[in-house]
Amino acid sequence: MTEATMTLDGPLGKDELDLIHRYWKAANFLSVGQIYLLDNPLLRQPLTRDHIKPRLLGHWGTTPGLNFIYAHLNRVIRARDANVIYICGPGHGGPGMVANTYLEGSYSEIYPDVAQDADGLAKLVRQFSFPGGIPSHASADTPGSIHEGGELGYALVHAYGAAFDNPSLVVACVIGDGEAETGPLAASWHSNKFLSPVHDGAVLPILHLNGYKIANPTVLGRMSDAELEQLFSGFGYEPFFVEGSDPEPMHQAMAATLDTAFGRIAAIQAEARAAGHAHARPRWPMIILRSPKGWTGPKEVDGKKVEGFWRAHQVPIANVRDNAGHLALLDAWLRSYEPDTLFDEKGRLMPELAALAPSGNRRMGANPHANGGLLKRELKLPDFHDYAVAVPSPGATTAEATRVMGSFLRDVMAMSAETRNFRIMGPDETASNRLDAVFETTDRVWMEGIESYDDHLSQDGRVMEVLSEHLCQGWLEGYLLTGRHGFFSCYEAFIHIIDSMFNQHAKWLKVSRDLAWRRPIASLNYLLTSHVWRQDHNGFSHQDPGFVDLVANKKADIVRIYLPPDANTLLWTTDHVLRTYDRINVIVAGKQPAPQWLTMDEAVLHCEAGIGIWTFAGNEDDHGEPDVVMACAGDVPTLETLAAVDILRKALPQLKVRVVNVVDLMTLQAKEQHPHGLTEREFESLFTRDKPVIFAYHGYPYLIHRLTYRRTNHQRLHVRGFVEEGTTTTPFDMTVMNGLDRYHLAMSAIERVPGLAVSAAAVMQKLRDKLIEHHRYVRAHGEDMPEIRDWVWPGRG
Structure with a gap:
């Protein structure tokens, strides 16, 4: 429905139209108040600079549209007893989400100190984007939210994730037109190809076009309706348009369109569930809502266009504390919502307006699907x-x-x-x-x-x-x-x-x-x-x-x-x-x-500890310390470490080697830094206080140093891992290119055990020769040498 075809006719009677409009005004009033006010939330005193926050933070431009949608979804929920959650893609419109959950009562139930009275209103406006208060986005602190929206692009994909296997749920997802320019959001439209009308709930995308992002027009906002209809029809949706700036026809159009959309959803699901399957992929409804950026805010500030332009994006009137004209403009803006007709003498929302919100868990701020832990059931697992x-x-x-x-x-x-x-x-x-x-x-x-x-x-x-x-x-x-x-x-x-x-x-x-x-x-x-x-x-x-x-x-x-x-x-x-x-x-x-190293009983003990000595691999004395610790984390590093130990034990049987394997990488951190971390005594019992440690690690070596830099023996820790050398080559050649192979590991051990490099010079030469032999072999034959491919741990049965 376009503005040109709107009439005052629609599903809302005169009284209902007046009530929903006043409810929207209340949400807008509280939203502006959160951005600007430190006190005097109901303007029952003349507005002064002392009532204004010293730092003005927040986003107004998208907020009135979010409030408009919220008010109309409340109506549909009450009329249909619908199970709906609200995903706010423009999460920076946090003032609106906080305002609406406050108006419906869910906010005060969760935060009793922000009560539904004048004192609670004072706390509500003061806390927003204020030290010790709440963030400016629809964060985890916000009731009803499962999506912060601080980083744009993920609203629609989160909405579909919420709808899968939730057959009674409708996820109303508001997508900002700036957000719609992101890559993840562009791909998210295809999620409808994975939504079953039998087993899943529904997603109602509401593309909110207000024309501008921070300082530029938006791509979709400048596209014609014909192009938008082609685009979203091509994605497989049935788009419905609601457009304009005159509140009365906009309320009627939105109410009618939501009734149609929810009717379409119900019909799609009823048909598929009766048949047990969908006969064809459904064309789910979506709404394209065009409204001015900063709707109902100041038209101009200092002679410059604000409403319907990018200047409305964040704080439309910036210098309120120090500019008397700006303060007067803010005062007029706030009073245009007629707060005395919205809140009673005690600061409570007028009863006839409070009655517009759904009740109990049907309120979008109290819906348990938006606090998923309430619904989580333990996953049944086999042994x-x-x-x-x-x-x-x-x-x-x-x-x-x-x-x-x-x-x-x-x-x-x-x-x-x-x-x-x-x-x-x-x-x-x-x-x-x-x-x-x-x-x-x-x-x-x-x-x-x-x-x-x-x-x-x-x-x-x-x-x-x-x-x-x-x-x-x-x-x-x-x-x-x-x-x-x-x-x-x-x-x-x-x-x-x-x-x-x-x-x-x-x-x-x-x-x-x-x-x-x-x-x-x-x-x-x-x-x-x-x-x-x-x-x-x-x-x-x-x-x-x-x-x-x-x-x-x-x-x-x-x-x-x-x-x-x-x-x-x-x-x-x-x-x-x-x-x-x-x-x-x-x-x-x-x-x-790949070779398998541990029985299940051994694996359980090893994993519960997260780290441990593999006694089968080492040859240290029961009551003495090793000469070198060979540590490993990852499947290929473990294989190469054991192969290196095999080389060392055969070539230098007098060398005492300890093998330490790490499953839980965070055990390397100190206990004070991570709950899985080893105490200093535990770490020293594995890695010693003063012996060289050759650590073969799956990833970039720096991480191991970062996790262990405070450890006693860190200066003797030598880490080998991926050093950004790679190509299409054999598995073993990849390890050689990065120095993680058995030959480099064995040479590292020999080099770092005091006095061994000289006495084991012949062994070192053989290892270097093996690397040359490997290099020639793989380039001649295209596969690893037989002794690499066929290597097995010598103690295997």
């Missing part, structure tokens, strides 16, 4: 011991660790089939990552056409594959934040695509863990595989282990990094992370056939 790989002796068995993990996840899928509270996400790599056993239980979800020759596609599937790491991450975040469980597998090098999304989720968890009313949610679990050391055909572009460096930057109580060296340790780790909550767990494990 991981049942999937154990038999290891009669170290190295005696070869297995693909992630394939074994896939069998475990298959049965997690089976056990959650009824509750539908577990999904696996991945960018088209579930089978590539050897997790394809899950397809014995479920399929990939797919709402497009399915051909007879397609592989494991169905409308009922719970494996989600799309070639967008952004969508996988965002879907999983929305799924977890609304009370479910999940797993994200990805090629190690390309998990960097979602670095920033990881950052935002980690920040959300940090804040929410300090809010008693936010209940714990299931952890976000990553499997990083197809890793840096086995990219035989992909090459340098696929070789980057640096995601864990980013993860290690975060608060210690949020992140965990695991590097299981074989299948049994991977099984324990997988079971463990699926039982945790309010964490981000990163598992790095290879998918290629």
Whole structure:
């Protein structure tokens, strides 16, 4: 419906129209008050500079549109008893989200000191963007929010994640037109191809076009309606337009359009649920709302256009404390909302307006889906011991660790089939990552056409594959934040695509863990595989282990990094992370056939400690100290370390070697820095106080130094890892290029044991010769030398 065709006719009677308009005015009034006011929230005293905050922070431009949508969604919820949450893509419109949850009462229930009276209003406006108060964005502190929106681009993908397996839920998702220019948001429109009208809820995208971002027009805001209709019809939506600036016809148009949209959603779901499947991919409704930026605010300031222009984006009137004209302009703006007609003498919202909000959990600020821990059910897990790989002796068995993990996840899928509270996400790599056993239980979800020759596609599937790491991450975040469980597998090098999304989720968890009313949610679990050391055909572009460096930057109580060296340790780790909550767990494990080192019983003991001495590999005296400690973290570093130890033990049998394997990387930090960290005494008992330590690490060496820089023996710690050397080559050649191979490790040990470099000069020469021989062999034959390919741990049965 366009402005030219609007009339005063519509679903709202005169009284209801007046009430909803006044409710909107109340939300706008409180929003402006939060940005500007330090006190005098109801203007019952003449407004002075002392009532104005010394620093003006916040965003006005998008806020009146957000308030408009919120008021109209309240009406639909009450009329239909609808189950709706509100995702605010322009999260910087936080004043509006706080104002609306305050008006509906949910804010004061969670924060009783911000009561629904004059004193509470004073606290409400003062706290916004004020030291000791609340942020300017719709953060975890904001009731009803599962999406901060401080970083733009993720609103719609979070909305779909929330809707999956939530058949009664409608997720109203407001997308700002600046946000709509981002890459993740552009891909998110395709999420409708994965939404089942039988098993899932619905997402109602509301594209809010107000024409400008911080200082420029927006791309979509300048497109014509005809182009927008073609664009979103092409994405598979049925777009409805609501446009204008005159409040009365806009209220009627929005009410009518929401009635139509909710009717369409109900009809789509009813038809599919009656049939048990969708006959074709539905064309879900969406709304394109055009309204002025800074709607109902000052038209001009100092002779310059504000409403309907980028100057309305943040603080439209900037110099209020020191410019009498600006103060008068703010006073007139605030009083234009007629606060005395909105709040009674005690500062409470007028009863006839308060009655417009839904009640109880139907209020969007109190909906339990926006506090997913309230709805979280424990994930049923099989006994991981049942999937154990038999290891009669170290190295005696070869297995693909992630394939074994896939069998475990298959049965997690089976056990959650009824509750539908577990999904696996991945960018088209579930089978590539050897997790394809899950397809014995479920399929990939797919709402497009399915051909007879397609592989494991169905409308009922719970494996989600799309070639967008952004969508996988965002879907999983929305799924977890609304009370479910999940797993994200990805090629190690390309998990960097979602670095920033990881950052935002980690920040959300940090804040929410300090809010008693936010209940714990299931952890976000990553499997990083197809890793840096086995990219035989992909090459340098696929070789980057640096995601864990980013993860290690975060608060210690949020992140965990695991590097299981074989299948049994991977099984324990997988079971463990699926039982945790309010964490981000990163598992790095290879998918290629590799030696298996520990029995299941040994793996359990080792993983519960997170780090330990592998006595089978070393040859130190029971009551003495070693000459050198060979440490390792990661599957390939473990293999190369044991091969290096084999060389040292054969060539220098008098050398006392200790092997330390690290599964939980954060054990290396001090106990004071991380809850999994070793005490200083524990660290010294493993790594000694003064012996050289040769540490073979999966990733960039600097991280190990960073984690251990305060340790007593740090100056004798020599780390070998990925040093940004790579290409398409053999597995062993990759380790040689980066100095992580057995020969370099053995030479490092010899060089650092006092006095050994001279006495073992002949051994050093043989190791250097082996490196030359390797270099020639792989370039002549295209594969590793037989002694490398066929090497086995000498103690195998």
